[in-house]
Amino acid sequence: xxxxxxxxxxxxxxxxxxxxxxxxxxxxxxxxxxxxxxxxxxxxxxxxxxxxxxxxxxxxxxxxxxxxxxxxxxxxxxxxxxxxxxxxxxxxxxxxxxxxxxxxxxxxxxxxxxxxxxxxxxxxxxxxxxxxxxxxxxxxxxxxxxxxxxxxxxxxxxxxxxxxxxxxxxxxxxxxxxxxxxxxxxxxxxxxxxxxxxxxxxxxxxxxxxxxxx
Numbered sequence: 001x002x003x004x005x006x007x008x009x010x011x012x013x014x015x016x017x018x019x020x021x022x023x024x025x026x027x028x029x030x031x032x033x034x035x036x037x038x039x040x041x042x043x044x045x046x047x048x049x050x051x052x053x054x055x056x057x058x059x060x061x062x063x064x065x066x067x068x069x070x071x072x073x074x075x076x077x078x079x080x081x082x083x084x085x086x087x088x089x090x091x092x093x094x095x096x097x098x099x100x101x102x103x104x105x106x107x108x109x110x111x112x113x114x115x116x117x118x119x120x121x122x123x124x125x126x127x128x129x130x131x132x133x134x135x136x137x138x139x140x141x142x143x144x145x146x147x148x149x150x151x152x153x154x155x156x157x158x159x160x161x162x163x164x165x166x167x168x169x170x171x172x173x174x175x176x177x178x179x180x181x182x183x184x185x186x187x188x189x190x191x192x193x194x195x196x197x198x199x200x201x202x203x204x205x206x207x208x209x210x211x212x213x214x
Contacts, residue, residue, distance in 0.1 A: 035200070041094035042196045043206040045110060046189065048088045050208040052117045053185045056178050057210075059083040059124065064175055072152055074164070074171040075135075079128035085121055090114055101199060109188050116184070120177040127170035134163055186210045 062083060067076040090110050098107050142158055144150065156164045189210060196205045 035203075037094075038097050039196075039200050039203055039205065041091060041097075042200070045090055045095060046193060046196070046206045046208060048090055049110070049113065049185060049189055049192070050210070051086050051088050052113070053182065053189070053210055055083065055085045056117070056120065056181055056185075059085075060178050060182065064178060068175070073175070074168040075150075075152070075155070077127075077171055077174075079131035080124050081128075088114075103195060103199070106192055106195060110192070113181070113185055113188055116177070116181050120174070120181055123170060123173050123177060127167070127174055130163070130166055130170065135159070135167065138163065182210075 059080065063078055063080060067073045070076045092107060092111070095107060095110070098104060138159060144155075189208060193205065193207055
């Protein structure tokens with residue numbers, strides 16, 4: 001009788017240990033998958049930020065730099081017809097775990113960078129429309145050619161104050177926003193990457209180096 005009881009208890013204890021081991025193993029797997037999901041979301045955010053930065057840097061190189069030091073950037077800067085801007089948006093739902101990790105400020109900074117990027121694109125688009133739809137047709141109607149000599153004061157007078165002021169304002173804003181965004185994105189990339197390397201210590205976190213001269 002005693003042997004039967006002992007055997008029964010041993011069987012129950014073994015079953016309990018087996019169930020506990022299975023539970024702990026599954027819990028470990030779930031935690032590992034959750035950490036991998038979070039790290040994947042972080043790496044995606046770092047990659048997406050680099051896409052936004054590359055778009056603006058490409059625009060800077062192709063459109064801004066050739067006219068940055070010219071006498072009249074507002075007139076010489078081309079409409080954007082070459083740079084293809086990506087429709088990238090950060091997945092804040094996937095990154096919301098950063099709030100629990102006491103890094104909510106990084107979420108706010110990512111949101112601000114995305115917002116600034118979209119504002120900059122709106123300014124670039126608005127200026128390009130004015131150049132294509134108003135400036136170029138006006139130049140043609142006035143008989144100006146691409147290689148002809150221009151008297152800027154005379155040109156401003158013929159174009160009119162409304163068109164000239166719009167172009168000057170939008171050109172200044174474009175250059176300012178692109179330059180400032182490139183700098184702030186670079187700073188955020190370094191800060192975000194360092195924070196995520198600390199959060200996922202010993203795990204692979206994507207590192208992207210930005211190289212530009214403004």
